[in-house]
Each structure stands twice: as C-alpha cells, then as structure tokens.
Amino acid sequence: IVRHLRPLAIATNTLQSVACRLDTVLLTFGFLAMQFTALKNPITNPEFDHDDGACNRILASLEKRWAKADQDIFIGALILNPLHKWSDLFDGIFSNAGVGSRLRALWVRFFGESCPPAFDQEVRDYLRRSGRYRFIDSEITIEETDARINGREPDPMNIYQAISAAGAPDTPLIRLARHLFSAGTNSASCERLFSAFGNILTKLRNRLGVVNMQNITELKMRVNDGHRNDKDTQTRLKRHFVADKPLRCALSSQ
Known part of the structure; x- marks a missing residue:
C-alpha cells in the first residue's frame, strides 16, 4: 500500500x-x-x-x-520552459521543425492571427541557444541560485525577462510563453473557491445572486492572498505591556 x-x-x-x-x-x-x-x-x-x-x-x-x-498545450509549456532539457525528456521524438510547427499552431490558436515574421527565427534561436538566447544558460543558473537562496521555486518568466531589453515589449515567443505560464493549474485554488462559495451562500443569504456571490468570494480570496503575501501580517501580534515598567517606576518614585 x-x-x-x-x-x-x-x-x-x-x-x-x-x-x-x-x-x-x-x-x-x-x-x-x-x-x-x-x-x-x-x-x-x-x-x-x-x-x-x-x-x-x-x-x-x-x-x-x-x-x-489537450496535449499540445502541455508539450508547448514544457518546451518553452528553459529550466527543462526538453530534448532529453522527449528523447528525439520531436525535431526542431516539429517543435516550430507546434508552437506556430499554439500561436494561431491563442491569438487568432498568423505568426509574426520574426517568430520562426526566434524559435530557432531559442532551440539553438543563439541570438538573443545565447546567454540563457547563465541566466538559468542565476535564477536557480536565487530561488534556492530565497526558498522559492524557479520562475521561467524571470529568465525571459532577464534576456529582454529593458522597457521593450515582449517578443512573439516570450508572449506565447507568458500566455502558457499564466495558466493556474493547481487544484487547491478551485477547492478553496468552492469552499468559499459554501461559506458565503448560507441559509440567511440563500437569495444572494450568482454575480454578487462571485464578487464577494473573489474579494475575500484577494484579501487572503494579500495577507498571505504580506510578511508583516504573517507575524502574529502579541500583547506587549510596554507601559508596565515606566508605570512601576512612577509609582515607586511617589
């Protein structure tokens, strides 16, 4: 077992x-x-x-x-995550041309338009570690080291941002990667959402509309997330009798 x-x-x-x-x-x-x-x-x-x-x-x-x-979405996310050696994982199943074809299909599917002219060349540069991606391996090491020091998971988007020009818009490939990595796939958030629905929609509020219930729940979860991310609110407040010692001193002096 x-x-x-x-x-x-x-x-x-x-x-x-x-x-x-x-x-x-x-x-x-x-x-x-x-x-x-x-x-x-x-x-x-x-x-x-x-x-x-x-x-x-x-x-x-x-x-x-x-x-x-939806296999193409999962495979595309794995390929566009520079933290993974996708070629070793797939063991030669996909060629560079096959990878480019899958990524082009995802672009058309997500954004409803044909790929920009620079998309194919950027895919080649990413796969070959050339062009703007020639320093990506060093950025991977920096991101992994920083994540280990700060006790967090490495973020692939930090690597893409590090090799991008300051203030410049996302390149086509980085835009596609950001779209894929923005999807929240953890099941815990869905479970918390439905639990919050059950706590809000009680017998006393059984006539609460769907829109209002959803808005209240989203507000509640955003407040909880804000408290969770704020280190100051994570520290439990305790009673501190700071005026106790000066008060005793004042009484003894009298």
Missing part, C-alpha cells in the same frame, strides 16, 4: 502547490508513469506479482487521462 500511495501523495502535493504550471502537470504524469512502471519490473520490485494488477489499472488510468488532455 505504501509503495502505491507514496507516488500519488507526491503528485497530489505537487499539483496543489502555488507554483504548479502546465509543464509541471506533464512532468507529474511522467513521474507517475515511471514510478508505477518500475513497480511492475521484477528487478526493481521483488514483489511485482502482488503489484502488477494495481499498477496496470493506474497506468491505464494515466493513459486514458492523457489521451483526453
């Missing part, structure tokens, strides 16, 4: 984290597939006879979910 539940618990915590992105979901799918495939291997798991049935059902469920997923 522990062997089966540990990978699922890791996946649950990963998908509920604030830093969960589209590429994180794809990597989590791959992590689960590798873990339960290894449990079926008699070399890595001596008790594979007992685990074979459960692993097959979990792997079949993963295949079913992945078949129904």
Whole structure:
C-alpha cells in the first residue's frame, strides 16, 4: 500500500502547490508513469506479482487521462520552459521543425492571427541557444541560485525577462510563453473557491445572486492572498505591556 500511495501523495502535493504550471502537470504524469512502471519490473520490485494488477489499472488510468488532455498545450509549456532539457525528456521524438510547427499552431490558436515574421527565427534561436538566447544558460543558473537562496521555486518568466531589453515589449515567443505560464493549474485554488462559495451562500443569504456571490468570494480570496503575501501580517501580534515598567517606576518614585 505504501509503495502505491507514496507516488500519488507526491503528485497530489505537487499539483496543489502555488507554483504548479502546465509543464509541471506533464512532468507529474511522467513521474507517475515511471514510478508505477518500475513497480511492475521484477528487478526493481521483488514483489511485482502482488503489484502488477494495481499498477496496470493506474497506468491505464494515466493513459486514458492523457489521451483526453489537450496535449499540445502541455508539450508547448514544457518546451518553452528553459529550466527543462526538453530534448532529453522527449528523447528525439520531436525535431526542431516539429517543435516550430507546434508552437506556430499554439500561436494561431491563442491569438487568432498568423505568426509574426520574426517568430520562426526566434524559435530557432531559442532551440539553438543563439541570438538573443545565447546567454540563457547563465541566466538559468542565476535564477536557480536565487530561488534556492530565497526558498522559492524557479520562475521561467524571470529568465525571459532577464534576456529582454529593458522597457521593450515582449517578443512573439516570450508572449506565447507568458500566455502558457499564466495558466493556474493547481487544484487547491478551485477547492478553496468552492469552499468559499459554501461559506458565503448560507441559509440567511440563500437569495444572494450568482454575480454578487462571485464578487464577494473573489474579494475575500484577494484579501487572503494579500495577507498571505504580506510578511508583516504573517507575524502574529502579541500583547506587549510596554507601559508596565515606566508605570512601576512612577509609582515607586511617589
């Protein structure tokens, strides 16, 4: 049971984290597939006879979910995340031309227009680490070091901003990457949203309209997020009798 539940618990915590992105979901799918495939291997798991049935059902469920997923979006997010060596992950499945074709299709799908003329050349520069992306490896190291020092997850958009000109608008590829990474994929926010709906829509407020209920809930969640991000409000206030000592001194002097 522990062997089966540990990978699922890791996946649950990963998908509920604030830093969960589209590429994180794809990597989590791959992590689960590798873990339960290894449990079926008699070399890595001596008790594979007992685990074979459960692993097959979990792997079949993963295949079913992945078949129904919008695969191009997840793959595009993984490719555009410079923190990942996507060529090693896909093991030669996609050529540079195939990657460019997928990214062009995502551009047309998201923005409803044909790709700018500079898009294809920027994709080539990104894949070859040339042009404006020739220093991206050093920026990756800087971002990973800063994230480790400050106890946070590395942000791919910080890398893109570091190689961009100050005050300049996003290039076509960076615009596409920002659009993909702006998607919130963590399930915890949805669960908190529906819990807030249940707390607001009580018997005393059962006639509250949908729009007002949504506005109140969004305001509540924004206030909570603001308090969570504000370090000053995270510190619990305690009673401090600062006037106690001067008061005793005044009484003793009398």
